[in-house]
Amino acid sequence: MNRLHGRDHELRRAAEVLAGTRRSGGTGLLTVEGAPGIGKSTFLRAVAALARQQGYRVGSGSAEESSRMLPLTTLLSALRSGPEPLLSEGDFAELGGLYDRQPWLVERLADALAVPAAHGPVLVLLDDVQWSDQLSVVALRVVLGRLARQPVCWVLAGRPDPGGALDRVAGAARHLVTVSRLTLGPLDADAVEGLAREELGGEPDPALRRLLARAGGHPLLVSSLLAGWRPGPGGTDPAPAAAGAALPHQLILAVRHQLSTLPPGAVELLRTGSVLGRRFTLADVSEVTRQPAARLMAPLEEAVRAGLLHEDGDGVAFRHDLVRQAVHDDLPVSLRAAVHRDIAAVMTRQRRPAAHVAPHVLGQWPRSGAVAATPEERRAAADVLRAAAGEIARATPAAAADLLQRALDLLPPDSPERLDVGLEALTAAAAGLQVEAAAELGRTLLRGTTTAGDAARVWWHLARPLRALSADEELQRGTAQALAALPPGDDAASAPARLRLRAVHAQASSRGPDGAAAAEEARGVLQDALRLEDTAAAEAALVALAEAAAWQGRHHEALVPAREARLRHGGPPRSAEIAALTGLERYDEARALLAEAAEVHRSDAWETLPEHAWRRALLELYAGRTSLAQVEAEHLLRLGEDFEEFALYRAEAHCVLARIVGTRGDTATGRRHVEAARALLAPRNVWQRLTLHVVDGRLAEGAGDDRAAVAAFSRALDLRREHALLGAGPDYDSAPQIVRVALRAGAPALAEDAAANAAGYAERNPGVPGIQGIALHARALVDGDVDRLGEAVRVLATGPRVPVHSVAAGDLAALLAVARRRAEAVEAWRRASAALAAWGASTVIVDPRALALRPRDGRAEPAGGTRPVSGWGALTGAERRVAERAGRGGTNRSIAEELGVSPHTVSTHLRAVFGKLGINSRVQLAHVVATRPDAGELTRSRP
Incomplete structure (x- = not known):
């Protein structure tokens, strides 16, 4: 055609x-x-x-x-x-x-x-x-x-x-x-007629026209008819226009007819080629059929003359893959499997990559139907699939997990390799962030174990997916049972398995009310792991120590083992260390670790990408760099849309975005984010629910609904009490807001609880300005103590948490006004409003009584003003800095290094820049930047 x-x-x-x-x-x-x-x-x-x-x-x-x-x-x-x-x-x-x-x-x-x-x-x-x-x-x-x-x-x-x-x-x-x-x-009658005229070089005769009319307008079938095929006495049935993968029955008959007219050598060539693929070489056919290549030349000429093959570079190809499929599907199943087997054997001898051999192994073993084979043949096939999975695991771990599952299905029930293959599949699924599939596979493997040692191995591998699913109770219970099933502690053979089970049990127990006991267990594991030189168990014990301390809200204690895990065992920075640094308000150190974890040369960076994007968003939110926090949260949502494996932390991202827009006074958008987060809550994740309640309360306060705010804040504190949660949470950060709304709504017990919780958190984290200042702020509001609130403002000013400092300053202005200290109140409000404007916050987040202190003489308050929606003036400061550097030829990577952000943050800013400027490329951006009046200057400050 x-x-x-x-x-x-x-x-x-x-x-x-x-x-x-x-x-x-x-x-x-x-x-x-x-x-x-x-x-x-x-x-x-x-x-x-x-x-x-x-x-x-x-x-x-x-x-x-x-x-x-x-x-x-x-x-x-x-x-x-x-x-x-x-x-x-x-x-x-x-x-x-x-x-x-x-x-x-x-x-x-x-x-x-x-x-x-x-x-x-x-x-x-x-x-x-x-x-x-x-x-x-x-x-x-x-x-x-x-x-x-x-x-x-x-x-x-x-x-x-x-x-x-x-x-x-x-x-x-x-x-x-x-x-x-x-x-x-299907083609209409006129099109079929035109096709016939083109291929025949003239008009079709009436008999051929009648045949063509019965072809159902199927172009390839029409071509087969024009090539000389004729249906048998039974006639033809029109090709269904909407057929999916199924081949038109007439096409199979046409190809079968053409094969019947060819010599046996040409038929063998076509059948072997159909299993090799649409394109193949004579050398491959020669190897598979054990014939010299020279003997294949005549069969090749016959197949080309019949219009079934054509030359394609240094090989040959079927004229259409449908022809190949028709030849392939017309092969008896047993013959097809035999050809696949011969091809796999040839490729293996030629040392081809296992990923190239695997399709032919799978061709011998269809998913449906039993295949007669010896245990040795099944093991050999499984070995090829395992090798292929190893070759593709880093690029597509989910596909590797599928191959390993097929390998597991192939192995005989009594094969000693079954557990190894199953654990490899579990590990690949977990590496691909398919944590639910990995957990289910692990449970299946457990049901098939026959020894306590094998069960211990499965629990060790199950720890990662179960912890990602917050299934700590299942992990704790299962490892305890597995420990009890092992021989006594003095049994040397079971000592390694016992050690690793203890490590996993300590990790499972670290995120709960038994944190002190988990820490004690982890210390014992660490000591034994160092003695036995089991680095994996030692690392797990250090992580358990860090998480137990974090769960108790003790950031200093969490940082030490988390950092030791990285320094002692290498690998990327752990989330536990980043979380501890963030809790201690050592933001630059946390940013440096996040940047190191995201370096392109780190092959393990992508597995932690969702969690680290969330931690970057939180960090920047705490620091008042809300535009960057928003970029990170939106990036996290987009990751979940782009990569199915990265659907984690989307609820957290929506909560971050709800907090950001809430501070800007946009409660309607905040509500939409809250509802989106609610739909994504993980069943066992207590922290997600606590966060959602707090964000709910803050939005309700911003909307002036104190009753709803009190109800939401009460749910958050009840949840903390019910689960004995002592770790960092948004209710600690929001303690002053909870106190303020509780006192207004006549709920003094709630106010007292929030202030007491903040005080306990401060006691566990001495020397951290934000934590100390928030506790002082909350207590000052409960007691109506202006001087204590002034001290809170001074303490917060020494730390990096701009938002909580500006809110405390606004509340101080309100209390000073109530105390009739007007001049001090006006000055305090001036500073507070400037601080709020600096990070783009609305005055809705401070005590409403402070708003009466706003200037009444027509002077504008220090604020950012309304930004236009398009043009250079629509760009945020961060977007402008990125645009200037990109317009001067900077790459995403070089801009990221100069500004101290991640390359994907630069990419996100550039997309926003293109949209606001109405351009499509860096070439156009370079022109915009070059023609600006201030083209010679670069904005130096960081986003």
């Missing part, structure tokens, strides 16, 4: 998408669905030709069923295609070091594709998307959004597959870019 027939309407739609992308300068997405052989590939070639006429640079590729396990192969087939690929050699080489860090890989891919897009429109075409590898689908979903303001048009084609790759990509993109969807149906 050389020319497109019967697709004028669809081609016009595609032309509109191309024109729209050029006109708007923003991304467009066109999905093309259709049954197998309906003409999707031909349609894509026509779209590519049309795009080139319009000045597009084009990259085209396709997915192959045999390459689904090879990360990013689908997308790279398009980006590296042609004499001038869209992705340069240098960019391609740089991606090689990022395969095990998906977020950074995708960001770098987007940056690289933005380079050609800055010089003109770009078209990326991908065919057979239903067979895309997992990483390519993830990259497509994310890159589409990242390049939403770049002139990049994406055309993706595939078979109907509800919930499959096409739907997932289009669903993720629909809120960010213009999405158009096409479905290719």
Whole structure:
């Protein structure tokens, strides 16, 4: 088929998408669905030709069923295609070091594709998307959004597959870019007639016309009829227009007919090739069939003459993958499995990567149906799948977990390797943040264990996913039972297992009311682990010590073991150390550790990405850098949308955003975030519920609903009491607000409880200005003590927590006014309002009585004013600093290093800059920056 027939309407739609992308300068997405052989590939070639006429640079590729396990192969087939690929050699080489860090890989891919897009429109075409590898689908979903303001048009084609790759990509993109969807149906009679005239070079005779009419408008079937195939006496049944992956019955008959006319050598060549893949080499067929390559030349010529194969570079390929599939599916199952087995054996002898061999191993062992095989054959197959999982685990741990599960299914029930394979699958699932799947697999493994030692191994690996799910009670109970099942403590053989179980039990107990006992247990484990030189158990014991102290709200005590774990055992900074530094208000040290943890060269950084984004958001919120806190929280939400594995901490992100907008007086938006957080609460996570109650109360106070605020704050304190929670929480930070609203609403007991809790927290953390000042502030409000509140303001001024200092200053102004110390009150309010404006807060968060002190002589209060919604004046200070440096040629990484923020923060700011300035590229940004009156100066202060 050389020319497109019967697709004028669809081609016009595609032309509109191309024109729209050029006109708007923003991304467009066109999905093309259709049954197998309906003409999707031909349609894509026509779209590519049309795009080139319009000045597009084009990259085209396709997915192959045999390459689904090879990360990013689908997308790279398009980006590296042609004499001038869209992705340069240098960019391609740089991606090689990022395969095990998906977020950074995708960001770098987007940056690289933005380079050609800055010089003109770009078209990326991908065919057979239903067979895309997992990483390519993830990259497509994310890159589409990242390049939403770049002139990049994406055309993706595939078979109907509800919930499959096409739907997932289009669903993720629909809120960010213009999405158009096409479905290719059967050709009409005129199109079939035109196709017949083109292929025959003349008019079809009446008999052929009658046959063509019965082909159901299926282009590939029409071509088969024109090539000489004729149906048998039973006639034909029209090809269903909406068929999914199923092949039209007539096509199978057509291919079967063509095979029947070929010599046996050509048939064997085609059958072997159909199992190898759409494209293959004669050398591979020679190896598999044990024939000299020279003997394959005649069969190849026959297959080419029959129109089933064509030459493709240094190999050969089926003229359409549907033809390959028809040959493949027509093979008897036993013969197909035998060919897969022979191919796997050849590839293994050739030392091909196991990930290339694995599809042929899986081809021998379909998921459904029993396959007769010896235990040795099953073990050998499982070994290949384990090796393949090891090759892809860092890039796509979830896919590795699937392979390991298949390996586990293959092993005989009595195989001694079953536990090892199961634990490898559990570890891969946990590494891919599929914690629920990992936990369920661990429970299944436990049910199959026969010895106490095996159960101990499973509990050790189960600790990570169960703790991520806050299933501490299950972990504590299970490890206690496993310890009881082990031989006595003086048994040397079981000593290592006992030690690790004790370490996990200490970790499980550290986050609860038995913190002191957990710490004592952890100290014993640490001592024994150092003696036995078990570094993993020693590290677990140190983490348990740090978490036990943190749960008791003792940040000084938490920092020591957390830091020792990092210094003694290496690896990335632990969250426990970052949390302790944040609690101690040593924000610069915490920022440095977060930056170290996020370094691109750290292959383990992506696993902690969601939690660290949340901790950055909290830190910046405490410091009053609310624009950065908002960026981090929004980034965390976007991570959950872009990467299914990163759906953790979304409830926390919404709570941070609710607090930020609440301080600005936007209670309606805050409420929406609260409801979103409520829908995402984890069943066992007490801290999420406590945080939500506090945020609920603060928003209610901002809206003037003291009764609702008291109810929410009471729920928070009741929860703390019920679970004996002593660790850091938003109710401690909000103690002055709780006291204030409780006193107004006639709830003195609530006020007293909040002040007492803050005082106890301060006693456990001496020398921390914010914690001490908040406690003084809360007690001063309970007692109406102006002097104590003045002391609180002075203490808070020595620390980095700008928000709590400004609130205390505002409350001081109110108390001074009540005490009729007007001059002092006015001066205090002047300072308080300036402090509030400095971090963008509204006066709704301070005592309303202070508002009467506002100037009445027409002078403006120090405030940021209303920022325009577009143009340079719409940029925040942080956005302006990033824009200036990017406009002068800075990369995301260099800007991040100069400003002391993360590269993804820079990326987020740039997207906001592009939107507010109405531009699409760094080239345009450079022009904007260069033409500004202050173009010679850079804003120096940090965001």
